[in-house]
Amino acid sequence: MEAIDYSAAGVEVRADLLEAHRDLLEHIRAAGTWWTGAQRIAMVEEARRSLGCRLCQDRKAALSPAHVQGEHDSLGLLPPAAVEVVHRVRTDPARLSRSWFDSIVGAGQLSDGEYVELVAVVALSAGIDFVGCALGVAPVRLPPPLPGEPSRRRPASAKGGTAWVPLIAAEDATGPEADLYPATPMVPNVVRALSLVPDEVRALWRSSNAHYVPLEQIPDPSARRSLDRMQMELVAARVSALNQCFY
């Protein structure tokens, strides 16, 4: 895969961030646990297309997205349920609801594993695209997908009850999942959120460590980068408020 080039930003982007974006795109273009590389790249293409989708715009403007019906402006490369998830997660994640989730996963349109992997790909790629937008460069060109079949490996230790999707508890992250979580006294739910598809948790680590502070350093208020921690937290909090994310 070609190197990531942010030179148009007119500022030097640190090597670890460039490497993380490259690694994340390599991860996305490869076969995953439930989706092929071609489908995973299609998810990113669809997520980018969702930004101009009329249905998504109408829903975002409506008091309730459930009251606006129609067809997504879609590339037609993914099943309709996957397109719905991609568009909603990318454009209006704040108003996703349990009933909406149940209409997708509960109704059997997607498996919970397919759903989690789809959420991961859309979220991770959104992060890359927001960095590009902030830097003032065009969205990264997507690499071609890699061949291969999904592993279809479901972790036996994932259990329901905490969130909409099954999660692996910290004490159950053993064997093949022994590396999933940091050795901290508490593993927050946001780290466990993708654990039904363990490789996406590993990708999230890769993303967070390069974009924020390394996971195990988060509780340490002195952990910082060139920005000091207070500055980082101010930006983080405002972004989350603008995303209307309660967590």
Added chain:
Amino acid sequence: MDLAAVNGGVDSDAGVEHGARLLSFAEAVMGSDEDALKRERVALRAVLSPASFVDTCAVIGAFNVVDRIADATGIPLDDMMKMMSAGLPQELELTRFASAANTPGM
């Protein structure tokens, strides 16, 4: 830090060095006004080192990842975080967010 800055509409630095510029830039990145984004980028780069500017962009990216993961999986706020932030969600009116429904008692 003046936590009220989380909800915007604060003209000051909120007790954080270059806070006002950081907030304006984050809002511009998250918005849809390209001209405003260009202006805020220039303004932020005028006061931050190149490395700090890149870090700002990276944090904006980071939280666009985790916010989506949190809201799309329906995870509740952790018990320890609920305890540590007791009263804050109400004080900052964060319970107005639809995703507050994922945390029992909010």
